[in-house]
Amino acid sequence: MTNVTRFPLLVLVGLMLGSLGLGCAERPAKVQRFGQVIGIKKENIAEYKRMHAACWPGVLKNLKDCHFRNYSTWLVEIKPDEYCLFSYYEYTGDDLDKDLAKMKADPVRQEWLKLSDPLKYKLPTAKDGEMWYKGEQVFYMP
Amino acid sequence: MTNVTRFPLLVLVGLMLGSLGLGCAERPAKVQRFGQVIGIKKENIAEYKRMHAACWPGVLKNLKDCHFRNYSTWLVEIKPDEYCLFSYYEYTGDDLDKDLAKMKADPVRQEWLKLSDPLKYKLPTAKDGEMWYKGEQVFYMP
Numbered sequence: 001m002t003n004v005t006r007f008p009l010l011v012l013v014g015l016m017l018g019s020l021g022l023g024c025a026e027r028p029a030k031v032q033r034f035g036q037v038i039g040i041k042k043e044n045i046a047e048y049k050r051m052h053a054a055c056w057p058g059v060l061k062n063l064k065d066c067h068f069r070n071y072s073t074w075l076v077e078i079k080p081d082e083y084c085l086f087s088y089y090e091y092t093g094d095d096l097d098k099d100l101a102k103m104k105a106d107p108v109r110q111e112w113l114k115l116s117d118p119l120k121y122k123l124p125t126a127k128d129g130e131m132w133y134k135g136e137q138v139f140y141m142p
Numbered sequence: 143m144t145n146v147t148r149f150p151l152l153v154l155v156g157l158m159l160g161s162l163g164l165g166c167a168e169r170p171a172k173v174q175r176f177g178q179v180i181g182i183k184k185e186n187i188a189e190y191k192r193m194h195a196a197c198w199p200g201v202l203k204n205l206k207d208c209h210f211r212n213y214s215t216w217l218v219e220i221k222p223d224e225y226c227l228f229s230y231y232e233y234t235g236d237d238l239d240k241d242l243a244k245m246k247a248d249p250v251r252q253e254w255l256k257l258s259d260p261l262k263y264k265l266p267t268a269k270d271g272e273m274w275y276k277g278e279q280v281f282y283m284p
Contacts, residue, residue, distance in 0.1 A: 035216030035228055052281035060283055069284065072230070074177030074277030077267040078220060086177055086277060088214070088230040125219040135216030135228060139194035141202055142211065 032091040035135035037123065040083045044119040045075065048085070051116055058108035066103040067093030085120065087132070174233040177277035179265065182225045186261040187217065190227070193258055200250035208245040209235030227262065229274070 040048060052073065063071065071089035078084050093099045103109065117131065126133040182190060194215065205213065213231035220226050235241045245251060259273065268275040 033214055035214065035218070035230065037218045037220070037226075037228065049280050055281065055283070063283060071281070071283040072175055072177065072279055073281035074228075074230075075280050076177070076179045076228075076275055076277040077265075078179070078226065078275075079266055084179075084220065085280070086179065086216075086218075086228045087281075088177065088216075123219075124221055133218055133220075135218045137214055138191050138217050138227070139197065139213070139215035139229075141197070141205060141213040 030092065032096065033088070033137060033140070034091065035086065035088050035137065036132035037084050037086045037135060038126075038132045039121040039123050040075070040085050040119060041121065042081055042083060045083060048116070048119045049075075051119075056108060056112055058106075059112045062103060062106040062109050066099040067091055068099075068103075084123075086135075172234065174238065175230070175279060175282070176233065177228065177230050177279065178274035179226050179228045179277060180268075180274045181263040181265055182217070182227050182261060183263065184223055184225060187225060190258070190261045191217075193261075198250060198254055200248075201254045204245060204248040204251050208241040209233055210241075210245075226265075228277075 063069075069090050069092060071087065073085055073087045076084050076086060091099070120131070122131055123133045211232050211234060213229065215227055215229045218226050218228060233241070262273070264273055265275045
């Protein structure tokens with residue numbers, strides 16, 4: 001085989017390897033999705049927005065380290081002057097209980113929650129011991 | 143340069159190209175996210191779940207063709223016996239207005255909505271002319 005014929009072959013090998021692996025390392029096949037909701041008083045919305053537009057790097061690092069990703073939070077006015085926050089996020093790890101325990105043990109996160117938890121209020125329908133009401137997934141399209 | 147030294151170089155070139163492109167064709171860099179909410183009466187929940195557990199292929203195809211993806215819907219009990227549906231989805235196209243018009247014009251979707259729209263009710267806070275209340279994104283972590 002000449003160098004001329006070998007060149008495209010080797011690039012092709014690399015292309016295949018790259019396609020399989022490196023480029024999509026952040027998109028594993030196994031994903032658990034979550035949707036959860038909590039209340040927020042109108043007077044706390046501005047501060048909640050301010051905090052979450054500049055979330056502490058340590059809080060984000062902790063979430064990433066615990067295999068959470070694609071995390072968004074949405075403000076909705078359910079009724080006039082009655083507001084909720086809805087969060088959607090994905091978990092890509094192998095042990096959710098272990099990662100949740102790791103997440104909660106993080107001192108930076110604990111400091112963050114001392115400031116952000118008082119801005120929200122638990123819905124009357126939320127389970128005992130849980131701040132957020134966990135939604136039930138009723139539809140999914142990839 | 144000998145063939146021995148050229149081999150890893152060419153594979154590396156391919157790896158880089160593959161990482162950038164082929165493998166992640168389904169994950170474009172540009173994504174618009176949406177979160178929206180609507181009400182649902184308790185007596186309609188079972189039928190809504192049944193329909194959405196077996197959504198018509200034509201409805202899914204239409205959404206895909208219009209560049210929507212990663213679409214999930216969540217049932218939440220906001221207050222005792224008061225329910226909402228929250229949907230999170232991503233748009234990867236270049237022209238949202240055009241794709242929304244295409245989506246709405248689809249006859250299969252229109253048939254689907256004749257059955258599923260009556261199961262939901264518009265929130266009092268939703269905008270005129272819109273079934274769903276569009277949430278405001280207040281946080282995002284990739």
